[in-house]
Amino acid sequence: MGFGFRFITKFTTFSIVLVFLLSSFSFTSTDAFDPLDPNGNITIKWDVISWTADGYVAVVTIFNFQQFRHIQAPGWLLGWTWAKKEIIWSMVGGQATQQGDCSKYKGNIPHSCMKTPTIVDLLPGTPYNQQIANCCRGGVIDAWAQDPANSASSFQISVGASGTTNTTVRVPKNFTLRAPGPGYTCGPAAIVTPTKFVSSDGRRVTQAMMTWNVTCTYSQFLAQKTPTCCVSLSSFYNDTIVPCPTCTCGCQNNITHPGSCVNPSSPYLASVVEGSTITNPYSPLVQCTTHMCPIRVHWHVKLNYQGYWRAKVTVTNFNYKMNYSEWNLVVQHPNFNNLTQSFSFNYKPLTPYGDATNDTAMLWGMQFYNDVLMEAGPYGNVQSELLFQKDPGFTFEKGWAFPQRIYFNGDNCVMPPPDAYPFLPNSSSRPNISFLTLMLTLLLSLAFSYVHA
Ligand SMILES: *[C@@H]1O[C@H](CO)[C@@H](O)[C@H](O)[C@H]1NC(C)=O
Ligand SMILES: *[C@@H]1O[C@H](CO)[C@@H](O)[C@H](O)[C@H]1NC(C)=O
Ligand SMILES: *[C@@H]1O[C@H](CO)[C@@H](O)[C@H](O)[C@H]1NC(C)=O
Numbered sequence: 219m220g221f222g223f224r225f226i227t228k229f230t231t232f233s234i235v236l237v238f239l240l241s242s243f244s245f246t247s248t249d250a251f252d253p254l255d256p257n258g259n260i261t262i263k264w265d266v267i268s269w270t271a272d273g274y275v276a277v278v279t280i281f282n283f284q285q286f287r288h289i290q291a292p293g294w295l296l297g298w299t300w301a302k303k304e305i306i307w308s309m310v311g312g313q314a315t316q317q318g319d320c321s322k323y324k325g326n327i328p329h330s331c332m333k334t335p336t337i338v339d340l341l342p343g344t345p346y347n348q349q350i351a352n353c354c355r356g357g358v359i360d361a362w363a364q365d366p367a368n369s370a371s372s373f374q375i376s377v378g379a380s381g382t383t384n385t386t387v388r389v390p391k392n393f394t395l396r397a398p399g400p401g402y403t404c405g406p407a408a409i410v411t412p413t414k415f416v417s418s419d420g421r422r423v424t425q426a427m428m429t430w431n432v433t434c435t436y437s438q439f440l441a442q443k444t445p446t447c448c449v450s451l452s453s454f455y456n457d458t459i460v461p462c463p464t465c466t467c468g469c470q471n472n473i474t475h476p477g478s479c480v481n482p483s484s485p486y487l488a489s490v491v492e493g494s495t496i497t498n499p500y501s502p503l504v505q506c507t508t509h510m511c512p513i514r515v516h517w518h519v520k521l522n523y524q525g526y527w528r529a530k531v532t533v534t535n536f537n538y539k540m541n542y543s544e545w546n547l548v549v550q551h552p553n554f555n556n557l558t559q560s561f562s563f564n565y566k567p568l569t570p571y572g573d574a575t576n577d578t579a580m581l582w583g584m585q586f587y588n589d590v591l592m593e594a595g596p597y598g599n600v601q602s603e604l605l606f607q608k609d610p611g612f613t614f615e616k617g618w619a620f621p622q623r624i625y626f627n628g629d630n631c632v633m634p635p636p637d638a639y640p641f642l643p644n645s646s647s648r649p650n651i652s653f654l655t656l657m658l659t660l661l662l663s664l665a666f667s668y669v670h671a
């Protein structure tokens with residue numbers, strides 16, 4: 219009897235550790251598959267709309283089909299390698315970052331002669347005669363679930379020294395999409411059925427001469443090797459505030475990495491931020507904390523009513539170099555199927571596997587109120603309360619009231635270990651996870667990592 223009990227306790231601890239390791243393993247895999255957005259991708263479509271004397275004119279559109287991952291300022295950079303000796307005569311609604319060597323051209327000078335051009339969007343305020351539809355937002359593309367009307371970006375390109383028929387044109391190779399850092403991997407271009415365009419009155423249909431598609435997918439592991447976000451927890455029924463795990467996004471180390479973080483009281487704060495922006499524009503400069511993450515999401519279980527309960531979510535920015543515009547959170551919790559009200563955030567259910575599992579919410583700021591999460595400092599946070607009608611499975615025990623998974627801007631936020639969650643004072647002194655549940659979780663994680671290995 220005593221032996222059996224000791225064995226189970228030991229085994230339980232072992233399983234907790236194993237499950238934890240396995241789940242962290244599945245997050246760090248380079249696999250682009252995201253269980254909360256299984257079909258998410260960015261598709262780049264080239265529609266050849268006319269042939270010219272030495273090439274073609276195409277409209278290139280970048281569609282963001284990702285539910286909750288957007289491209290924020292300073293925007294996308296799209297690159298490719300020409301298959302032959304093509305050049306870009308001119309562009310509308312976008313531009314190549316470099317002209318390259320056009321010395322063999324006389325008279326008409328091409329816009330770009332680069333073998334591997336890099337294209338950027340034009341800035342807002344571009345004159346109307348240099349715009350086309352969906353252009354000129356500085357490379358910002360919104361997430362599909364958040365703002366479908368602004369989830370595409372287009373430019374027009376006039377190509378020379380290419381083929382002039384659908385059998386002589388060679389599709390460009392080796393597409394790269396940066397946002398503006400790494401993270402996306404693009405597949406090869408595939409020639410597809412030419413796009414049909416319906417006129418605005420719906421009375422005439424035209425079609426592209428030729429169309430090809432490129433699909434790009436995101437991997438958090440390619441974007442950055444360390445996490446960028448962590449979760450802390452608290453509740454009204456227990457005084458303990460469970461902090462973000464120590465060193466989640468890095469460790470404070472004065473010896474090997476002096477200046478890896480800054481102290482908010484430092485008199486040199488402004489100049490340190492300025493210097494870091496010049497030398498390392500895309501990497502965060504964080505406030506010194508035990509977790510060192512640019513973003514912390516705090517979930518507080520605030521109130522218990524007869525048929526309802528209330529949670530408060532606070533997102534804090536510890537990054538001095540970034541105002542997060544159009545930020546979003548994705549939160550998985552079983553009670554989201556009975557969310558009654560989200561007070562200061564917009565809410566939309568995400569149901570990637572059909573309506574039966576309505577447990578995932580996308581939350582984002584309200585326009586002109588809290589849609590920008592300001593840089594670290596006194597204004598660097600946004601918050602909202604959530605009111606839930608109690609689900610049939612509702613309980614304050616076993617950490618049920620805490621979220622199962624949180625993403626900030628599409629990147630996974632590291633949760634505290636399950637055995638650290640605040641628990642009800644009068645419940646048993648350890649979270650009472652049954653042996654069967656653990657075995658099931660273990661088997662499921664094994665199956666999961668096997669499927670996506
Ligand atoms: C890209 O996303 C769209 C929209 O979700 C989907 O229809 C399409 O099949 C996806 N493409 C690939 C290659 O996954
Ligand atoms: C090229 O055009 C011909 C008609 O001119 C058409 O039959 C053929 O399917 C087209 N090929 C491609 C790859 O679009
Ligand atoms: C594709 O582009 C990447 C980066 O620009 C480069 O390292 C790679 O060699 C290219 N591959 C081919 C086949 O051109």
Ligand SMILES: *[C@@H]1O[C@H](CO)[C@@H](O)[C@H](O)[C@H]1NC(C)=O
Nearest residue numbers: 261262263281410411430431
């Ligand atoms: C190509 O991309 C467009 C726009 O995303 C999409 O509507 C079309 O279905 C894609 N074609 C194929 C064959 O994937």
Ligand SMILES: *[C@@H]1O[C@H](CO)[C@@H](O)[C@H](O)[C@H]1NC(C)=O
Nearest residue numbers: 469470471472473476481506
């Ligand atoms: C790093 O230095 C700061 C101030 O110089 C100090 O407050 C902090 O405790 C140091 N951290 C470590 C891990 O040594």
Ligand SMILES: *[C@@H]1O[C@H](CO)[C@@H](O)[C@H](O)[C@H]1NC(C)=O
Nearest residue numbers: 537538539540541542592593
């Ligand atoms: C964030 O926005 C504020 C106000 O618009 C601006 O003063 C500040 O420089 C911005 N910070 C960054 C890092 O862009």
Ligand SMILES: *[C@@H]1O[C@H](CO)[C@@H](O)[C@H](O)[C@H]1NC(C)=O
Nearest residue numbers: 554555556557567569573576
């Ligand atoms: C999911 O739950 C929310 C909140 O109760 C509800 O408004 C929404 O209609 C549900 N969505 C689906 C697809 O069932």
Ligand SMILES: *[C@@H]1O[C@H](CO)[C@@H](O)[C@H](O)[C@H]1NC(C)=O
Nearest residue numbers: 525555556576607608609610
């Ligand atoms: C919560 O939502 C589920 C599914 O939408 C529904 O079956 C259930 O009755 C709801 N519970 C309450 C208390 O409204």
Ligand SMILES: *[C@@H]1O[C@H](CO)[C@@H](O)[C@H](O)[C@H]1NC(C)=O
Nearest residue numbers: 456458638639640641642643
């Ligand atoms: C609150 O939860 C913590 C675990 O995070 C536990 O150690 C502590 O005993 C709990 N406090 C009370 C009063 O039960």
